[in-house]
Amino acid sequence: RPRVCIIGAGIAGLTSAKYLKDEGIDFTVLECAYYVGGMWRYESSRTYDEFHSILHTAMISDLRLNIPHPAMELPGYPMPKHLHFFPYAQTYYYYIKSYAEHFNLMEHIQLLHNVTSVRREGNVWKVIHDNVLKNTVHEDEYDFIIIGTGHFSNANVPKFPHEELFKGVILHSKNYRVPTIYENHRVLIVGAGTSAWDIIIDMLKYAKTVVHSHHSKQNIKTKFPDQYIRKPDIKEYKENGVVFVDDSYEEIDDVIYCTGFNYTYPYLDPSCGLTVNKDHVLPLYKRLVNINEPSMVVLGLVRRACHVVALDAQVRYTTALLKGDFKLPSKEEMMNVWQKEVDNINCNGRPMSDLHLLGDKEDQYYRELSDESGIERVPPVMSKLRNVSNETKLENLFTYRDYIYEMIDDKSFRRTERVKKRERLDGKVAESIVFVADDG
Incomplete structure (x- = not known):
């Protein structure tokens, strides 16, 4: 059986650990933080933890799940029946933590071990990781790499003209924690993703006005109070406010960019064979397997999907691969499949980030994973x-x-x-x- 290195002890890493342990596969989990659960742990600090490591959480204090919890359950560990169907994120974090404890996963996890390099040498993977607590450096060899560090840590921060003139405070949603400090403020929210709507609902309880700048085509039918002001994209900053592309102007005290996150895997050496762009990673077979080095998988890059469900399917596919239940197509065949996806995106004028988009093809994706690997299909x-x-x-x-x-x-x-x-x-x-x- 191969020696497997799992990078990250969030949901992706813990799910991987559970399945590999069940199959008796040798593995180690390396986690840079002092806790498991990844982004789901709430920290009042915005930048560094007590060990001076960069925080990878973007959790809001009173955030609740935005999808019913049946789609958020971890494998083999149902949520308590008394829980609200949209529990608070901090409650969900303790559920994740209890999952790791229930299945005795902690004995396989090295906390405060920051991976600094993953490179391919011959037929093995060389992984260098720092013990943050002891200030020591380690290098280990593995046969298979599972990357489970997610993509919600490196903030995508846009730039607009004359931003340096603005006298207010600008931050990214990653660093937003509580709404109370914005009482009677005029706040600008930029973006229309999940975090934007969560923060807006939070902010409307306290802010004097909530100005919302975005170009999303979502059909939002919600009726908002008068303090909510819809605006198009930003044109430029002024000292005390913002001019928008329709040349309208709003006085603003604070700006929160809800503009997503960049994919980043700084520890990957060029020998890994992956190209990491800020909004897509390539080339990946089934949005998962590194085509150039198929003994590496990257979990959780898919978008517009039941994220936990998708992770579970990807991990079960990976486990079946490690067990030898099926074999991947040849490198040439996998590259041809991937290239067809790229050609389809280019022909339709879509961005390359759509390589990771599931949306209305989510169930089809699960069916493809099941058909190829023999794993149980995700229920439609x-x-x-x-x-x-x-x-x-x-x-x-x-x-x-x-x-x-x-x-x-x-x-x-x-x-x-x-x-x-x-x-x-x-x-x-x-x-x-x-x-x-x-x-x-």
Whole structure:
């Protein structure tokens, strides 16, 4: 059996550890932080932990999950039944931590070991990692590398003209923690991704005005209070405000960029055979396997998917590969498959970042992984659950978490409106709808 190095002890790393342990495969997990759980751990500090290591968390203090917890459960470890269907992120972090403890994964994890180099030499991988606590350097050899460090640590920070003139405070959502410090402030939020909407809902409770700059084509049907002001993209900064591309102007005290994160794997040597750009990594077979060096996989790069479900499928595929349950196609065949994906993107004028996009092809992706490796297929209901939950979110960002989601079988689930006691007394009846997934 191969010697496996898992880099990172977040959800990807812990899930990998659990499956490899079940199969008796020799592995070690290297984690740069002093805890497991990755980005899900909340830290009030914005930059460094107590060991002077850079924090990789972007967690907001009162954040709640934005997808029902049936799509966030870790393999073989159901969430407690008493939990809200959209629990707080800090509750979810303790669930992740208890997962590692329940399956005795901690004995395989080296905390405070920062990987600084991964290179290919002959038929082995050489991994150099620093023991942050003891200030020692180690080099080990492995046969297989699983990269599970995610892509939510390196902030993508845009630049706009005359930004240096602005007298207010500019930060990235990675460094946002609590809304209370913005009481009566005029705050500009840039971007329309998940973090932007979470922060806006948070901020509306305290800020004087929330100016929202974005160019998203999402059909947001939510009705916002008067303090919410929609604006197009930024044109330039002034001392006390911002000019937008429609030449309108707003006075602003604080700016929060919710502009996503860059892919970054600074420890990868050129011998690894991967090209890492800020919004895509290539070449990868099945959005996972390093085509040039197939004994390396990169987990969790997919977007617009049930992230935990996708990770689980990718890890099960990888475990089956390590067990020898199936063989990968030849390098030439894998490259041809990948090149067709690239050609399709280029022909349609889409960005290369779409190499990692699943969206309405999420269930198809799971089916492909299953067909090739023989692993159990992800139930079609999971993709349907994500789609319905997202549509519900667009309908009303303030109330979309007020629903109960009950799984019926592999293809269907029931969504029931949560009715408050006072509403029940007034005669309101909970709306309940059954959704059925297309089996493809």
